[in-house]
Amino acid sequence: NGAMDILAEQISDDADLRKLLREETIKCGAIVSKKTKDEPSVYEMYYDYREPLKKAAGHRGLAMNRGGKEGFLSVKIEGEEEKLLQRMEKRLIRRSSDTADILREVIADSYKRLIAPSLEREIRNDLTEQAEEAAIGVFRENLRQLLLQPPISGKVVLALDPAYRTGCKIAVIDATGKPLETTVVYPTPPQNKTAEAEKKLLGLIEKYGVDLISIGNGTASRESELFVAEMLKKTKRRVQYIIANEAGASVYSASKLGAEEFPDYDVSLRSAVSIGRRIQDPLAELVKIDPKSIGVGQYQHDMNQKRLGEALGGVVEDCVNSVGVDLNTASPALLSYVAGIHAAVAKNILKYREEHGKFTARRELLKVAKLGPKAYEQCAGFLRLPESEMPLDRTGVHPESYAAAKALMEKLGYAPQALKRGGIVGILAKAEQAGMAKLAAELGVGEMTLRDIASELEKPGRDPRDELPAPVLRTDVLSMEDLKPGMELTGTVRNVIDFGAFVDIGVHQDGLVHISRMADKFIRHPSEVVHVGDVVTVWVVDVDVKKQRIALSMVKGRT
16 A cells, blocks of 8 residues: 555656646636535625636636635536546556556546645646736726826816715815815715705805816715705806715825825815815826725735735836826825835925925926935936926926937927927927938937927927816716616726726616627627726616616617
């Protein structure tokens, strides 16, 4: 028996054999889950589930992993045991062997006791790793689209953080994001002080010239939306409302950063301010929140948190640097994502502003404590000074390229004052006409660099978010009971996941567009068709009021 055990272990250590069995298992095997508890749960579809390994979807694998951890499922990998044993015997047993029967016994023991459990762990780990990588990719792309949502600038916003017992927290915010007044109203159950709340909010709308109401989509959002829609019929001002995704607002309001920014506000009022500001400038507000708390991923709590954090942090940094930052208004949280600036330097920039007033030139940054020449070289091109007397400081042109920018303007016949009046319309086309490669050689810069300089001179400080569709604003409200199959609606994509997209159609409960209803052709992933923040036309397929589920289609007539 001891010799047979040793031989079984030697067989299991055969790397080539293991590779062969692994490939065969993945080719013919399946992932199987069974229920372990006789009770309802979100994992009911996996209570008796089987899926071929070669077709296994990552999001289903992560769901089964979670169901197993929570004790609702038993999950395992099943290979075609008989077929695999035959492959092993063919490889290890000679036809004329006198010990064939003993070897078959050893092979069976090696496979069942050693190889199968080991392969199962390997394959499940690999499937999980692949699923995590894909989920991080989806999360990364969703976050990028969310952060780059177009701001609704120049509007006075009344932010409403809904609640029942504790009332709706209100914050009026001016066009620059400064809170003007805060209060609490009780239009929802159990108080139902609708008339009193209406009078107070209408007064605030008139007093501050409110243009837009931002309603958080959390608890009591539905009732608050109905209240706001009725109230807006009683004002002569043209006021619209928008449902804001409040994911992460409570995290920010209870954070050290929230306390430092608004030390005199309680947690709920900070949350209301955040809900309003994230409509005015989503990027500037959302960078204050841990990206994992923003709610645009799938199974984020089931994956490697370090890898996820690093990936999402990189996305935030890319977005901040692609948009640029106003040096005189940016918060330390926003500044800390600019290349070359870390948290301590960001606080020093704020301290410098408080002590010396607004920055008047980019080079003034060199006077900030702990911000040396190397950091200045990294960050200067991403920082804007829209009110600077130096026109190039208002643009995204890096200080190292100022000489080239001035020389380009001179060569093409533009006076230095031309940039002070705004963008130099037509300079890019004129540079192309003169020959971009020739100009670049004469000015001693790369052709791509010169093209970027010309683009910046034409549209100084341009915001890439301006080219995206504006958020959907509303003046009235629908309920799930109003929805009928075939109804056409306009909605905003809230989240994109492996099997579809959730779309806000103005009824509080987001509808799901399954991947099979997203296009009239085959697509591998929903991100091929939509992104977070897209405004889309959808058709109602089915409404289940009891389960609070809405099925939508982006293809007319597709059920």
